[in-house]
Amino acid sequence: MTQTSDRYSNRTYRRLKALKRIGLYAGVTLVLIYMLFPYYWAIISSTKTRESLYSFSLVPSLDFSNYISLFNNPIFMGAIVNSAIIAISSSVLSLVISLLAAYALGRLHFKLSRIILICVLMISVFPQVVVLSGMFEVIGWLGFYNRPAALIFSYLLLILPFTTWVLTSFIRDLPVELEEAALIDGCSRMRILTHVLLPLMGPAIASTGLLAFILAWNEFLFALTFILTDENRTVPVAIGLLTGSSRYEYPFGQIMAASVTVTLPLLILVLIFQRKIVAGLTSGAVKG
Amino acid sequence: MRNRETRTAWLFLLPLLVALAAVAVWPLVRNVYFSFTNAFLDNPSEYSFVGLQNFITVMEDPVFWGAVTNTMIFTLISVSFETVLGFGIALLLHRAFAGRGLVRAAILVPWAMPMVVSAKIWEWMLNDQFGLINKALIWLGFLDKGIAWTADSSLILGTVIFIDIWVTTPFMVLLILAGLQLIPEEIYEAAEVSGVPAWKRLWSITLPLAAPAIGVAVLFRTLDALRMFDLSYVIAANNEKAMTMSIYARDQLIGFQDLGVGSAASTWVFLIVGLIAILIVSLLRLDRSTA
Helix, strand or coil: CHHHHCCCCCHHHHHHHHHHHHHHHHHHHHHHHHHHHHHHHHHHHHCCCHHHHCCCCCCCCCCCHHHHHHHCCHHHHHHHHHHHHHHHHHHHHHHHHHHHHHHHHHHCCCCCHHHHHHHHHHHHHCCHHHHHHHHHHHHHHHCCCCCHHHHHHHCHHHHHHHHHHHHHHHHHHCCCHHHHHHHHCCCCHHHHHHHHHHHHCHHHHHHHHHHHHHHHHHCCHHHHHHCCCHHHCCHHHHHHCCCCCCHHHCCHHHHHHHHHHHHHHHHHHHHHCHHHHHHHHHHHHHHC | CHHHHHHHHHHHHHHHHHHHHHHHHHHHHHHHHHHCECCECCECCCCCECCCHHHHHHHCCHHHHHHHHHHHHHHHHHHHHHHHHHHHHHHHHHCCCCCHHHHHHHCCHHHHCCHHHHHHHHHHHCCCCCCHHHHHHHHCCCCCCCCCCCCCCCCHHHHHHHHHHHHHHHHHHHHHHHHHHCCCHHHHHHHHHCCCCHHHHHHHHHHHHHHHHHHHHHHHHHHHHHCCCHHHHHHHCCCHHHCCHHHHHHHHHHHCCCHHHHHHHHHHHHHHHHHHHHHHHHHHHHHHHHC
């Protein structure tokens, strides 16, 4: 666009362009305020206590007593550990299973591959509540009820379709030449996957894994249903159930501190992996 | 050779197929099966068949239809707003400006947070006495005293929609942006040289060419909105004015321990969502074949 407009050089045109530029930056600023301000407000509120919590100052008051009482809360700290164990286990398990599947779907030629991909996509969109009673029974049979294993198991439903879809499209984007050379040398398919493709897929796997982790970390319905006791709760449910001793003592400061604590690490990782995450999120939609 | 490749493919797929059978297909089949029984959650092994009774029970429950209506209103309004807002923001972020990569990353923040956290943050901002929004509205002179956005039954669904738009617009922006990036820049250059005005470029070039991406984004978001559970559950607790289909089904199943009726409600949800999915997909197909 700028290349063509260089040909025009009169003053009004340049002024119009400057005006457009200002409008663009104003728009972007508005979008940023809309998207980020609530989180900023949560950070500020988390560093305020009682009286100052109800003043509307936009700068943090740097009082960390909310955080200190949060870190001394065994249920909340336990929830963080539970969430981390569950999210990491289910993401790693999903990555391994879906990497194998993605290789078959992305590289090997066989009749039903397209149909399987569509089925996987359909599973990813159907409502969780539809499998709730059946899942309840399966978890009972496995003896997982009220254990982290219940969530590691059931989260496969959320994560597997997504990771399979994303990794398949990442594998399709890799050049075939390397693989063909290895195949001629007599490498097995498994060896090609682990020794040729895997080293090339580091960033793809990291970002897919991060998205899988976020899915598991944020999940609410299964965590609320399959976990019964406080010490086995995950973070979202623990925050959802965090209440004060009475309606009038709703611990907003502490809830904001909890909210910031469980999201800040995720947000930093998302910002670092931003490019790859966008590629992963949109790969299915654009090519599908 | 071909034969061997097929065998290898199935071998690689085996873990996925087993896992999906265990967490998706089998539970779904059992759910439909339980819909025809009078089983209870405390002892699911003892039951007898009751035919379509559970489906009728759910259909005759006005609370269920309330939940269906809420879900439909929620889906329709929030997805429409998200699409328009998402398209607008995507157009804006598609332009070249300093720090574009960082801005695109920053808008992911609402999307990457747990829904529960977003719900709590907005609950705090919308609090009737100490919330920032009420304070600002009073200061600007729009209100005399704070409104209880999350407690007032007539406002609660609107509040839930408002929060959902904030949470999921980033996702919409990303999908539409990806669509915009596929449009070759030359088309715009040609149009600009031929003196096609900006609004016309948007209407006759950008919109039709971005339509497939927008269509897919709308499909995904609609199906996601139809199964919404956590936001309403956290914000509205047991308020029937914001109860969604998922909350209703879970209430029957876990709250009342009624495995039969709960499963029947879930099966209804499945049928409704399936029908809407088929409808949207065929609409998209139709669109594509005529274009």
